[in-house]
Amino acid sequence: MIPKQLPPAFIMVVGAFLLPLLKGRWQKAFLLLLPVASFLNLISLPEGQSFVFDFLGYQVVLARVDRLSLVFGYIFHIISFIAFLYAIHVDNPLEHMAALVYGGCAIGAVFSGDLLSFFLFWEMLTVSSIFLIWSRETPSALAAGYRYLLVHAAGGLCLLAGILMHISESGSMNLGYLGLHNTATFLIFIGIGVNCAWPILHPWLTDSYPEATITGTIFLSAFTTKTAVYALARTFPGESSLIWIGAAMTAFPIFYAVIENDLRRVLSYSLINQVGFMVCGIGIGTQLAINGAVSHAFNDILFKALLFMSIGAVMYRTGKVNATDLGGLYKTMPLTCIFCMVGAASISAFPLFSGFVSKSMVMEAAARGDMRLVWFMLLFASAGVFHHAGIKIPFFAFFSHDSGIRTKEAPLNMLLAMGIASALCIFIGSYPAPLYSILPYEANYVPYTPYHVLAQTQLLFYSSLAFTLLILSGIYPAEIRAINLDFDWFYRKGGRLLLTFSGKVLNGVNELSERVIVGKIVRGIARFTADGVARVVLIPMVSFWALRGQKGPRLEMKKRNLYNAIMKGGLPVGLGIGFATVLIILLFFLRQG
């Protein structure tokens, strides 16, 4: 059967391999066309459509279209287009190919209907995204890329082990609700958690995203973590441990974000913080909470990309990304500054900006479930995210002390990409109905009540008051050129420790072996094989001669003659037979004994 439509991942992934066949303008046009064509294919797929193949007796559901998958499918296409527009000036076909495969596989993963194809797309996410980090071509990017690869390989193996165990236990490859109930599902849970950047498992993200290329980070910020959010919403909705994991994710990164100097790393921490809201919503598991988590993923992809794009534009023009080196750029990059502030307002959930209409759903779901501590943690994180992403990012890059840098406004393609993202953030924030209409469950949530608007505005304004007063009083921690340790210490320093340890221990073992085996045992064997036979022969013969009463120099001479005869192979036949006979007799008596 030839399907009338193509599986959602098909156009981007296959397009990636056609890209190098084109050159110059055609290549760039093709790059922008692919997400559009793929999107048109996607909207032509009716809900419930699936693409099924028989593979080794298993039904492989390469794609299955339902509402949850569609939300992620839509936003992945939108952000692909925006990010390619932003990256269109880059003349590195390999990087574009990697981004296409990466986006295509993210789309493939959210539409997979079975665990096997899901796993394949999931692993391809890691493999393709690594090139977006390595394309930066700095030693630190190379090293961060290797660490990224190792962490994801470990997470992927964990997931694979869980999937294989699950298939053999349940006999089903279906990708649907799993629930946390045995070792297999626990392994899957952890495998997804690595990509989701759960606390302790998270440092791959803050380690590698700030090291990627300016344009690569936009793709990275969108796909890996959101695919993991999708996977959790698909397989573990309502798993109560996710509430606490999510709440922890919202809270701890903001402390780091306050003291971090690299602005892209600040954004990486706030990325974890925002994913925390989604994970928490999935853990709560009510229809409102799942809707909140999914719509927040949708919005976060847009405003986080917008923030990364604006800081990326600053980096592109100035070559700097540390808060200590920047400041006063509103003077020369006014449009980028405005786009950054739109992103900042959206992530902070200002009324009329996109974060407001989605984050509040998760908060409301926590409140309706009477989860008081969780609610307070989320509220704290809401104030904190405004503090570090909403104020710190625009303030230190574009205002603060004047760094004296006078540069040009961002290139047109970057401005257009940021403009589209900004427009979407404001549109969704002001008119959320279209977003609500594509959510997995019916959304009758009303974000804009006077009280809710007032409460949120108060929260944000008084958070900013805290920032203002702390800055004016000089208490606000000065940005310092330094790095802050995180859990990656355990494998970055731990790895080195392991190397030193194994160097000491294994090299010690090596030296000991050299001394004992090579120096003693081998030499012993060599010496034995040199004249061992002669010596063995001498033992019975000397005893025999001694019995016959021979002594002194005559015995010595006989011994020497026999030894020389054996070593030279000049043993008379008779003597050999005699010796053999003696040996046989000896053996006979030994056995008797």
Next chain:
Amino acid sequence: MKEERTEEKQYLFDKPENVKRLFRFYYASLVVLLIIEFFIHKHATFPWEEWPGFYAVFGFVACVALVLAAKYILRPLVKREENYYDS
């Protein structure tokens, strides 16, 4: 656009009076936010949401606590030289 270009490239916030104007507007809106709370119907879920100025106080206290904790607890624990991992 925000900038006002003149011969000496004077930008928006290079003029102290503009900064002063911004701050005046900012402080005024802080006060207004507290006042209009009394004219709005609250549909609170938790009892503490009924307290006047709950969100304002929470936002302020949370952020001060956040910054102080980050500065005086987290930073001394985790701050290292920039080339810490390279050495």
